[in-house]
Amino acid sequence: MMRRRTTLLTGCTALALTFGATACGSSDPVSAGGGDKALGGQTVTVAGVWSGSEQKNFQKVLDAFAEKTGAKTQFVSTGDNVSTVVGSKIEGGNAPDVVMVPQVGVLQQFAENGWLKQLSGTTEKAVDTNFAPVWKTYGSVDGTLYGLYFKAAHKSTVWYSPDAFTQAGVEPPTTYDDLLKAGHTVSDSGLAAFSVAGQDGWTLTDWFENIYLSQAGPEKYDALATHELKWTDPSVVEALTTLGKLFKDKQLLAGGQNGALNTDFPGSVEKVFGPKPEAGMVYEGDFVAGVAKDQFGKSIGEDANFFPFPAVGAGEAPVVSGGDAAVVLKDGKNTKAGMALLEYLATPEAAAVWAGAGGFLSPNTKLDLASYGDDVTRATAKSLIDAGDSVRFDMSDQAPAAFGGTKGAGEWKLLQDFLRDPSDPKATAAALEAAAAKAYKG
Known part of the structure; x- marks a missing residue:
């Protein structure tokens, strides 16, 4: 498919529009510019999925940008279906300037639709300097940078109750086999090992992806994520077999398979950390x-x-x-100010605002870990940063939504079916391949 290109807004030009010409020679242009209110009277509209505390904390970042530049900001919550909402706003002539895109596949779709502006030279330089190369790869389409990853999630963390582990006499395991052994020991002490949120199919894709990345390796992970490798590959069957050992073990799952299928993500956390614990661990x-x-x-x-x-x-x-990932829409009413916002979001200064508020991880390597409010978050952030280019983006988020991101369909449904009956990994792999082939072809 031919993908449209846009003219590059040079770093110095974009910077001058935002922070004044004196900033063009600065090595930290956004920080250097503060206080000149160059965007006074302009409004930047930002759309994203966030609501509740996430929206509140992101607003603190927008407020810091406004204080620095004089711009006004307006956040519009899209709900989960970003693509549909943004598309309708573009058609209606009411496109936001900036969109926070939660999936690689959606970013690619926006770029292929010709909706996105190439990011400024200033932003690209900041990405090259402050981020591991993998984040630039995920923000680019055909080698052109369209997306800046501002907020990250670390999806390779297993959360546990220290009290439950102390009672069972177990330590955090370092191998998957030891994880299952520790789970049985926790179960013997009176709690189920794991609370699994099987009602939300996306959590099951995360289980699979962690097992697959470790067991099959990053090259096959990348190939499967782009459907260059079929889901019927033996490596997929092997990973499903490994996952099935957990799913079919009634001693390990709180409420067994039916209980897991009737537990959503917040409920899975409650079963470990709520007032009446039912399990010692929850993966997410x-x-x-x-x-x-x-x-x-x-x-x-x-x-x-x-x-x-x-x-x-x-x-x-x-x-x-x-x-x-933050992207700038071509059809926004104030794309220059939107581009300036991304230049700010690329700085450790912007990331520090949300880091201090909590509920946030940044892939920006220049962010001081002291900006985070507690040692556990610092450890999580350090793990993400230290992984460098070995980080792999959520596979289902890279897939077409019909396969990797739709409730009751595709990967979500088929892994729920597998949780219900994990007895035939080969059949599940075949069903996954049929769904993937249809979605990628579409």
Whole structure:
């Protein structure tokens, strides 16, 4: 497919529009510019999926940008279906200037539709300097940078109750086999090992991806993510077999398979950290900490802690990530100010604002870890940064939404079916390949 290109707004030109010509020679242009209010009277509209505390904390970042530049900001929450909402706004002549895109596949779709402006030279330089190269890769389409990853998720963290581990006499495991052994020991002490959020199919894709990345390795992971490798490949069957050992073990799952299928993500956290614990561990991303803290009053590091998702077999411990990329729409009413916002978001200064508020990880390597509010978040952030280019983006987020991101369809549904009956990994792999082939062809 022919993909449209846009003219590059040079770093100095974009910077001058935003912070004044004197900033053009600065090595840290956004920080150097503060206080001249060059965008006074202009409004930047930003659309994204965030609501609640995430929207509130991102607003603090926007407020810091406004204080620095004089611009006004307006945030519009899109709900989960970013593509549909943004498309309708473009058609209606009411496009936002900036969109926070939560999936690589959606960013690619926006670029292919010709909706996006190439990011400025200033932003690209900041990405080259401040981020591991993998983040530039995920923000680019055909070698052109369209997306800046501002917020990241670390999806290779297993959260546990220290009290449950103490009672069972177990330590955080470092291999997958030891993880299952520790789970049985926890179960013998009176709690189920794992609370699994099978009602939300996306959590099951994350289970699979961590196992697959560790067991099959990054090259096959990348090939499967782009459907260059078929889901019927033996490596997929092997990973499903490994996952199936957990799913079919009623001693390990809180409520068994039916209980897992009737548990959503917040419920899975509640079963470990709520007032009536049913399990000792819950696997999901760093955002588990926010739920444990905000909804159940847990002290992170004392009442709730994590260990890295352990290595499977002879593989390396996986680091799977997700994230939200800022993009600038061509049809926005104030794209120059939108581009200036991205130049600000590329700085450690902007990341520090949300880091201090909590519920946030940044892939910006120049962000001082002291900016985070607690030791556990610092450890999670350090793990993500230290992984460098070995980080792999959530595979389902790279796929067409029909396969990797639709409730009751594609990968979500088929892995729920596998949780219900994990007896035939080959049949599940075949069903996944049929769904993937249809979605990628479409």
